[in-house]
Amino acid sequence: MELYQFRHSAFCEKVRLVLAVKGLDYTVVEVSPGLGQLELFRLSGQRQVPVLVDGSEVIADSTAIALYLERHQPEPQLLPEAPAERARVLLVEDWADTALAAGCRLALVQAAATDAQLRSALLPDSTPGPLRQLVTSLPGGVLAGVGEALVSVIGVAERQQLQTNLEQLAVLVGDQPYLVGDRLSLADLAVVAQLGLLKFPTSSGVPLAGLGVGGIFDHPLLEPLFSWRDRIAAEAGRG
Ligand SMILES: N[C@@H](CCC(=O)N[C@@H](CS)C(=O)NCC(=O)O)C(=O)O
Structure with a gap:
């Protein structure tokens, strides 16, 4: 998995925390504000970080990424069943x-x-x-x-x-x-x-x-x- 991020973005830290809890390996792609976001737009159809790429899946938005990771790697569970x-x-x-x-x-x-x-x-x-x-x-x-x-x-x-x-x-x-x-x-x-x-x-x-x-x-x-x-x-x- 690849995480497109700004290092000091809180939304990116949220995704890094989820990945860490679930023990998932990933590489970080540091996006440069401006030009780098054009590339991100081509990749994901929008210009904000975080974006997670997992094979052919491209997921933007920290909440959407967290929900994806919860499905992909259910343990440890971060969303209760009830x-x-x-x-x-x-x-x-x-x-x-x-x-x-x-x-x-x-x-x-x-x-x-x-x-x-x-x-x-x-x-x-x-x-x-x-x-x-x-x-x-x-x-x-x-x-x-x-x-x-x-x-x-x-x-x-x-x-x-x-x-x-x-x-x-x-x-x-x-x-x-x-x-x-x-x-x-x-x-x-x-x-x-x-x-x-x-x-x-x-x-x-x-x-x-x-x-x-x-x-x-x-x-x-x-x-x-x-x-x-x-x-x-x-x-x-x-x-
Ligand atoms: N709702 C989004 C918010 C993401 C967001 O605000 N990202 C900021 C960085 S903290 C960003 O990419 N800003 C650049 C821009 O809007 O051009 C999420 O949860 O991921």
């Missing part, structure tokens, strides 16, 4: 892929606009040194201004909603080991993947691992949530 429990898993997964994903993306963009170290770390490994230097040397300038505007004007309500939801998740995982039922499911993996945008996990590698969105990754109330995230990632085999 209809109500299965519905709960799919509802949480959809919330993670939509509202949580939008909140995490906004928070990361705001943080990267004001944090030169984070901005530089997010650049692809292949970024030439001079460009990397340019991106890092803008902290007091244009981007910082944009960052402050983003924080103070755009997304205030969304940012508050994200904080509230994260605190609710922290309470939930303080009380039970998994989000739905008593075993690991796609709901856990979808949430864990998005949380990776707020505090980069060990699997992001140097220099991103351990960095994150200030005010969130270091918020005392959210410590149980990020500990839970690390535990689930380790259980999935991506610790």
Whole structure:
């Protein structure tokens, strides 16, 4: 199997988590934004990652890929048999892929606009040194201004909603080991993947691992949530 991906995309991490849980081997094809997406369009009829290629099967969208993998390799099971429990898993997964994903993306963009170290770390490994230097040397300038505007004007309500939801998740995982039922499911993996945008996990590698969105990754109330995230990632085999 081949996974067409952007390394730091949370939706791609969700698929990598599913593949890891199921113990499936795959190779990664790093898509370059722009030109690489044209190729992806030719392959899959759309331009977003992740796309999984398995022989003649080409599957786009992280949820469609997860459902395909569940059929292809049913064990360990990530979707419960019982209809109500299965519905709960799919509802949480959809919330993670939509509202949580939008909140995490906004928070990361705001943080990267004001944090030169984070901005530089997010650049692809292949970024030439001079460009990397340019991106890092803008902290007091244009981007910082944009960052402050983003924080103070755009997304205030969304940012508050994200904080509230994260605190609710922290309470939930303080009380039970998994989000739905008593075993690991796609709901856990979808949430864990998005949380990776707020505090980069060990699997992001140097220099991103351990960095994150200030005010969130270091918020005392959210410590149980990020500990839970690390535990689930380790259980999935991506610790
Ligand atoms: N619903 C899709 C969302 C995928 C998605 O948003 N992919 C982003 C990367 S995180 C992308 O490919 N963006 C490039 C673009 O839209 O041109 C999924 O679950 O896979």
